[in-house]
Amino acid sequence: MAEKPGLFRLAVDIGGTFTDVVLEGPNGSATAKVLTTPAAPEEGVLNGVEDVLAETGADAGDVSVVLHGTTLATNAIIERKGAKVALITTEGFRDVLEIGYETRFNQYDVFIDKPEALVPRKRRLTVPERVDVSGKVLKPLDEAAVVDLLPELDEMEVDSVTVGFLHSYANPDHERRVRDILNEHRPGLSVSLSSEVCPEIREYERLTTATANAYVRPLMARYLENLESRLKALGAACPILLMTSGGGLTDLKTARMLPIRLVESGPAGGAILATRIAAELGLRKVISFDMGGTTAKICLIDDFQAQKAREFEVDRQARFRKGSGLPLRIPVIEMVEIGAGGGSIARVDAMQRITIGPDSAGSDPGPAAYGQGGERPTITDADIHLGRIDPQRFAAGKVPLAPDRAEAAINNDVAGPLGLSSHMAAFGIVEMVDETMANAARVHAVEQGRAASDYTVIAFGGSAPLHAGRFAEKLAVSRIIVPTDAGVGSAVGFLRAPVAYEVVRSRNLRLRHFDAEMVNEIFRDMHSEALEVVRAGAPGSGLIGSRLAYMRYLGQGHEIAVALPAEPLGDDAGQILQDAFDAAYSRLYARTLPNAEVEVLTWGLTLTTPDNAPELLVETAERHACDAVGVRQIFEPESGEVRDIPLFWRPDLSPGAAVSGPAVIAEEATSTFVPAAFSAHIADNGYIIIDRNEEASP
Numbered sequence: 001m002a003e004k005p006g007l008f009r010l011a012v013d014i015g016g017t018f019t020d021v022v023l024e025g026p027n028g029s030a031t032a033k034v035l036t037t038p039a040a041p042e043e044g045v046l047n048g049v050e051d052v053l054a055e056t057g058a059d060a061g062d063v064s065v066v067l068h069g070t071t072l073a074t075n076a077i078i079e080r081k082g083a084k085v086a087l088i089t090t091e092g093f094r095d096v097l098e099i100g101y102e103t104r105f106n107q108y109d110v111f112i113d114k115p116e117a118l119v120p121r122k123r124r125l126t127v128p129e130r131v132d133v134s135g136k137v138l139k140p141l142d143e144a145a146v147v148d149l150l151p152e153l154d155e156m157e158v159d160s161v162t163v164g165f166l167h168s169y170a171n172p173d174h175e176r177r178v179r180d181i182l183n184e185h186r187p188g189l190s191v192s193l194s195s196e197v198c199p200e201i202r203e204y205e206r207l208t209t210a211t212a213n214a215y216v217r218p219l220m221a222r223y224l225e226n227l228e229s230r231l232k233a234l235g236a237a238c239p240i241l242l243m244t245s246g247g248g249l250t251d252l253k254t255a256r257m258l259p260i261r262l263v264e265s266g267p268a269g270g271a272i273l274a275t276r277i278a279a280e281l282g283l284r285k286v287i288s289f290d291m292g293g294t295t296a297k298i299c300l301i302d303d304f305q306a307q308k309a310r311e312f313e314v315d316r317q318a319r320f321r322k323g324s325g326l327p328l329r330i331p332v333i334e335m336v337e338i339g340a341g342g343g344s345i346a347r348v349d350a351m352q353r354i355t356i357g358p359d360s361a362g363s364d365p366g367p368a369a370y371g372q373g374g375e376r377p378t379i380t381d382a383d384i385h386l387g388r389i390d391p392q393r394f395a396a397g398k399v400p401l402a403p404d405r406a407e408a409a410i411n412n413d414v415a416g417p418l419g420l421s422s423h424m425a426a427f428g429i430v431e432m433v434d435e436t437m438a439n440a441a442r443v444h445a446v447e448q449g450r451a452a453s454d455y456t457v458i459a460f461g462g463s464a465p466l467h468a469g470r471f472a473e474k475l476a477v478s479r480i481i482v483p484t485d486a487g488v489g490s491a492v493g494f495l496r497a498p499v500a501y502e503v504v505r506s507r508n509l510r511l512r513h514f515d516a517e518m519v520n521e522i523f524r525d526m527h528s529e530a531l532e533v534v535r536a537g538a539p540g541s542g543l544i545g546s547r548l549a550y551m552r553y554l555g556q557g558h559e560i561a562v563a564l565p566a567e568p569l570g571d572d573a574g575q576i577l578q579d580a581f582d583a584a585y586s587r588l589y590a591r592t593l594p595n596a597e598v599e600v601l602t603w604g605l606t607l608t609t610p611d612n613a614p615e616l617l618v619e620t621a622e623r624h625a626c627d628a629v630g631v632r633q634i635f636e637p638e639s640g641e642v643r644d645i646p647l648f649w650r651p652d653l654s655p656g657a658a659v660s661g662p663a664v665i666a667e668e669a670t671s672t673f674v675p676a677a678f679s680a681h682i683a684d685n686g687y688i689i690i691d692r693n694e695e696a697s698p
Contacts, residue, residue, distance in 0.1 A: 008063045010052075010236070012045050013266050013491040014070040017293025017343045017363045018395075018462060020488035020669070021048030023056055023063075024495055030055040031488045033395050033462065033669045035363040041072060042227045046234065060235035067494040069243035069265035071294075072223060073216040077118070077263070077314050077326065082215035083159035083190070087119045087207070088149065088178060090166040091126040096203050097211065115326045118208075118215045123156055125149050127178075133508060135171030146181050153186065160214040164194035164207045169506040172199070190217050197258060198329050200506040200602055205311060205329040212314075212328055213260035220259035224252060241499065241537045243269050246331030247306065248500025248608060251536035261330050263314065264337075266490050267297040271306045271333045273493030274458040277483055279304045280614040280685070285455040287441055288335070289471060290489065291464035293343045293380075294360045298441045299335035300448060300455070304613075307448070309334040310504075331502045336444045340436055342380040342463040343367055346410075346429045348417045354425075356433045368409035371402045377413050379463065381406035382429040385422060387634040388466050388673045390647060393666045423635040423642070434467055438474035453477060460489025465672035469661075469690065473677065480678070482688035487669020499538040500608035501530045510554070510599045511581075514574035522603050523547060523568075530607040541609040548604040551581045554597040560584055561604075619684050621656030632664050650688070657682045 013020040014036055021032040032051035037044040053060060076082040089096070097117040106112055127146050130139035153161065161182060163175045172195030179191045194210035228240060242255040245264035255262060267290060274288035278301050288299040288306070299306055312332050313325030339358025343366065349355050356379065361367050365374035367381045369391075383389050384406045391401035407422050415425035445452040453476040459468035465482045472480050485492050503526040509515065527545070534543060545566055552559040562584045565576070577600070582592050628646035636643050648659060650667035658681045659665065661674035665688060672688055674680045680690045 008056075008058055009065050009067065009495055010049065010063045011067045011269075011491040011494040012048065012069070013269060013488070013494065014041050014045065014068075014072060015266060015292045015294060015490075016071060016075065016360060017341065017366070019044040019048050020491040021045070021052050022485065022488050022491045022495065023049075023052035023058070025056065025058070029485065031485050031491075031669060033398075033487055035366070035399065038362065038364060040226075041070070041223060042230050045227060046230055049231075049234065049236075060231070061237070063236045063238050065238055066231060066236060066240045067243065067249060067497070068227075068240060069269050069490060069494055070223075070262065071266050073220055073259050074263045074314060076216050076219055077212060080116075081219075082118070083218040084123075084157065085119050085160045085162060085211055085214045086123040086125060086153055086156060086158040087162045087164060087211060088125050088127060088146070089164050089207070090130060091128045093166060093203070094124045094126050095121070096207055097124070100204050118211045118326070119162070123158065125152060129165060129174045131165065131167045131171045131174065133167050133170060135167070137171065137173075141174040141177055143177065143181060146178050147185065150185055153189070158189070159218050160190040160192065162192050162194065162207070162211045162214040164203075164210050166203065168193075168195040169199040169201060169206070172196070190214065190221070192217060197260060200329060200504055201508070202329070205327050208327055209260060209329045212263075212326065213258060216259050216263075217256075220262070221256045224256055228252065239537065243494050243497060244331070244500075245333065246308065246500070246502055247272055247333050247497060248502070248606075249494075249497050249537055250499075250501055250533055253536065254501070254533050260328060263328065263330075264312070264332055264335075267299075267335060267337065268333045269490035269493035269497065270297060270460060271299045271301070271335060271493070272497050273460065273483065273489050274299065275301055275304060275306050276493075276496045276614055277458050277481060277687075278456075280617050281481065281687075282616050283456050283481075285450075287445075287452065287455045287457045287475075287477070289437075289441075289457050289459045289464050289468060290461045291437070291459075291467060292341050292461040292490075293463070294339075294341040294362065296338045296340045296437050296440075296461075296464070297335050298338075298437065298444060299333060300445060300450060302450075307334040308332070331504075336440045338437060338440050340379070340433045342383070343378050344433065345376045345378055346382065346414055346432075347376070348414055352418065354414060354418075354428045354432045356429065356436065367406065369401045369403060369406035370399060371405055375409060375412075377406070377409040377429065379429060379433055381409055382426040383463075383466055385410055385426040385635075386430065387632045387642070388664060389671055390630075390632065390664070390666050393649075393668070393671075395669065421640075424637070424640065427635060427637045430467065430470070434470040434474060437467070438471050441471075441475060456481060458483065459672075460486040462487050462670050465670050465688075467673075469673055469675035469678055472690075472692075473675065478692040480688075480690040482672050482690065484686045485669065486672075487667065498609045498611045499534055499541070500606060501533040502604060502606040503530045504602055504604045506602045508599060508601055510597060511574045511578055512597060514577070516569040516571065516573045519573070519603065520568045523605055526603070526605040527607070530605060534607045534609070538609045543607050544610055546606045546608075548606075549577060549580075549600045550602040550604065551577070551584075551598055551600050553593055554599050559601050560588060617683065617685055619655075621654075621682075621684050623658045623681055624656050626653055626657040626659065628663075634662060634664075653682045655682050655684045655686070 192214040243265035270290035344357035
């Protein structure tokens, strides 16, 4: 179905196992799910793009924009496959990366493993210079000392350099001068400045974020350059926008300079999709459940807003243990990420327990059933052996499955060691992973002062619809939504994301000595920076701005976000900020501290294109029975037997079609398993709505 030129939008999400591609036009969309090609990720992208172009009959030149998200930066950090990085810092502060918070995430464990710094001590270099907290130069930069470091950099054969000086957020001149010197003498060297990557207080987080940016920058720059050139060669000479961790889209230039902002770009797309669905269905409490081939991501969405954060950790040495990972200070949608995807490997540990992940078979070799050399049982192998996946329809038939290989792997690694049947071992695998995911969601909700049972689950990703039923049962959730094109949900989310950019600046200021003109100048500078990025991605759109101050009582360790008026601040700004802080603090803690002095540590500004809210869905279709296209043999753990249940093909189901569990609803990119305690129907917009039966209510 060829469309008019320039009306197509292309979304690409590279995951650890699959690369998802969605081509959206005025008359509908086409999707593709292909195996990721780790050695050259752009190859998998091109394979998927060619598939959707062939399906629609469109040409690459018809594409008006490419929207892209990827886990490449995250995987490079976790797998330690980034660049060889050196750090140039202030004399006397060489070991900030090692000292960290001067705490232990588990103080009673003498065998604790701290997160390994991305820059070893031998590659941390220092030069004389010093700036104070207000930006005043206490010791000028010794430029000769910087030049003297060049032979050391050559000897270490570094690919990338981080420059991170003390208090450079207040005065970045010394860092910029070092970059000029490096560019003059070593023009091919990649240089990341902490004052650009993370211009905020707290030296440890600023340096870990800047070094992580330097660590992934050469890899991401090469990949983005290759992708851009390959798409142009295909005929897609259009803008490429990258999904950021905070839920906005940014341009290629910014993505190349600050690739650290892309580390959670795929999961962010999924959270945006869930937010849009929540608004469309009028659901004020939603759990976004995104389970792909490598990880599962869980996000709470309240009142149509995903929770946001300004810091998160990667590469945690202890699962779910805060402080055991590498802290990155960037805008991010807050979520729990678990090493539990379709490719996660199952095994029996020394205590004869079934354990899952966090390692994954990925796309190469993949699960045992893929027949590509994988010999370890995975969650996908267990789902296949339990009958929940139709081998003939998996990934639209593009990934042939060998169920006998899945059974052999389960027997060898799990069933045999535990003396179980292969079916009971497969059930044990999925039960363990479902419990792990449900427990993570339960704990995350409790930490936010919420009860998970009050929420609706929105399930998407290649594996989530298969596991959402049991996930919901464990959480006592009564409703599950499986949206259209759920198997490529994060890529669909990219198509719904606004072009947006967030800028922060740390400038410490007490309200009793408020300097409105200085703050207005900070916001003007941030607005110019954000405007350049957003205009590059959305040159003709109207923009919406929001401003924040991160404030605290003097002497407190952490601050809270306080919304500021959009107009420039005047002489009464100090009182306006005091009133806004009192209101925000009272909402959080039900009290204020009279006469306590208040300070602002950091200022934030976001520019975004308008995000038009979807129309509220009103269901009109009457429920009716529908015909199955076949049967699946499903293992029933209660009886220990295999039974036949109906198999439905989702594209055949019209609005109002009703399905009673247990049943499987298959589609090209995923399958939905409806448990016996639930019934499903197709909404007017094509979503699968799964409700707990009244007699099975928790």
